[in-house]
Amino acid sequence: MKKSVVVIVLSVLFVATASAQDRIVKNDASEIEAKVITISPDKVTYKKWSNPDGPTYEMMRSDIFFIRYQNGEKEIFNDFSRETKPESKSDRKKISFQAYSYLGADFNSAMGGPTLDVSAGVRITDYFYAGLETGFHTMMADLYVSTSYALYPYSVFMVGGYIPIGLNMKGYLPVTEKFMPYLNCTLGGAMGCIDFSGRAFYCNVGTGFDLGRFSFGIGYMNLGGTMHNGYVKLGYKFGK
Secondary structure, eight states: HHHHHHHHHHHHHHHHHSSSSSSETTTTSSSEEEEEEEEEEEEEEEEEEOOOSSSEEEEEEGEEEEEEEETSSSSOOOOOOOOOOOGGGGOOSSSSEEEEEEEEEEOOOOEEEEEEEEEEEEEETTTTEEEEEEEEEEEEEEEEEEEEEOOOOOEEEEEEEEEEEEEEEEEEOOOSSEEEEEEEEEEEEEEEEEESSEEEEEEEHHHHHHHHEEEEEEEEEEETTTTEEEEEEEEEEEEO
């Protein structure tokens, strides 16, 4: 009888001793039987349960999933069920509204003038934009007239203007989130409104870059197959 009581007591003490340890469960699901000593905002220090008189170890809190203490309490350090996946480029909105407003100038060796352009459309991912572009372009020139019908040569200051309407397309090559070089092309037609009658084919091609909300472009413009101008423009971007 006494032997039975001793065996029972020893068994209870063994079970109590076996469970009287802290269990550190790491993020990879591996476990360490330990005696936790301190917990700081960054680290956890502990001794191995199998060697309580041995060295003190450290572990980063970020590497610990949870600790089950000897009294049965559980402290969670990384709750993976609440974590959200960081937004990646593939998760971003694929299509968004975008618009531009530009002030600039068209010019060649004989004439030129200030321009106003506006474009509104959609941005498709980070690499392409398509929208309707229109505006008002002026043409000013100081022409020197010398003909057999004129007794004396004279100069004439000419002012003209037209409204371009076309499809504006931009292909981007993003360098950073703010600095985005692009290739530009607009195809459409133009309608004269000041000393320029009729309608004509209109196109411009060029390059430029967006820097945050600001946009800069240079390139070549053709009107009706006969007018060949260079252009430069500075604008502001709305939307994405």
